Amino acid sequence: MKLQTNVHALRGEIAVPGDKSISHRAVMFGALAKGTTRVTNFLTGEDCLSTIDCFRKMGVTITQNGNEVIVEGKGIEGLKEPTHILNVGNSGTTTRLLLGILAACPFHACLIGDDSIARRPMDRVTKPLKQMGARIDGREQGRYTPLAIRGGQLRPMTYYSPVASAQVKSAILLAGLHAEGKTTVIEPHQSRDHTERMLRAFGADVHVDGLSVSVIGRQTLQAIDVEVPGDISSATFFLVAGAIVPNSEITLKHVGINPTRTGIIDILIEMGADITIEHVRNEDSEPVADLTVRTSTLKATHIGGDIIPRLIDEIPIIALLATQAEGTTVITDASELRVKETDRIATVVSELRKLGAHIEATEDGMIIHGKTPLHANDVIVDSYGDHRIGMMLAIAACVAKGNVTLQRPEAIAVSYPTFFDHLRMLQS
């Protein structure tokens, strides 16, 4: 696909699609709850459609009409042994949270995903779930898909997670919700807390004490209506575009600003971006706001430590932002990037270098020297099948001169199917 280069301005107002993390959870918790859950502004990205497909294969009636999804929950005991393999597609969240649920189900299920999923470590959840009593096998002792699981009676556990991962935390809490007694997860740093917030909204008792989260088992969830806020991770592509493309002013309506996700806003402000946050309001259990960004003069910064889980999915596009900032930006403590849809340290560095960026990979991050004009003399860049790399490259092209072709642009539909429509709208 030929990308638009040398864009003169991006102006206007858009509503980015619903949050991916919250959309997955709304379907999963709706399936576990008693009663009918109605989800609005659901993200119809491929990852969330994989979640719907897996629960349908376990006998849950789910009706999808555009961005509205109705889930007929019958409780965990209402899930049926799937006749077919559950295909998680490209989605790490589906795989890991689903394993937490299946750990408590007294039946057999097989999980498979795409080539990217087959490379991502699943033992971070299969090991603790096996300790709780689930029987799981898979490639390399259950480290990789394909995975086979037979769940059942679970023991509660206290788990000190070696990684700050909401997927690990959520998988264990979901298993713990169906174990006899109290299950606690303690994280090294705070990861996104959508599971804790939404479980409470579904009527569960969840106890949070600093970095420790506990649930008592055998609780029943009650169906609710969920209005999904706009995804701040999707919004970030346009926050960065607005800051680096000349003559720009972009307003993003109804974006989720849960504090466990807003590391990107802190970094944009620290780097000097002209950003305003308006109409802050609480909807259901998640805060939302309208965000406006204008073309900005940017300076470098250091990004590491506690902030990393608060912006983990935004680092590819932050790397692009740093190429347009004065000075050297250093990103550390981000080795988790190596086990995402691609090794995002390697793919960001190789593709941005093709456009003339001065960027180096380190073991756990990147070093970016700015400010560098990007050029694109018949350059071919590749998403490597990673949606966030594809979108980052499309925004990079906006500030590059010349011709850029993006290979595998279809990956973008995983989290933002209307991305190119929105980019076009802002140019007209």
Ligand SMILES: O=C(O)C1=C[C@@H](OP(=O)(O)O)[C@@H](O)[C@H](O)C1
């Ligand atoms: O729980 C979630 O919805 C997610 C958690 C994060 O992954 P980790 O839990 O692996 O950090 C994030 O990168 C992913 O996009 C979505």
Ligand SMILES: C=C(OP(=O)(O)O)C(=O)O
């Ligand atoms: C890492 C991501 O998602 P997942 O882990 O669900 O595949 C992402 O969306 O950037």
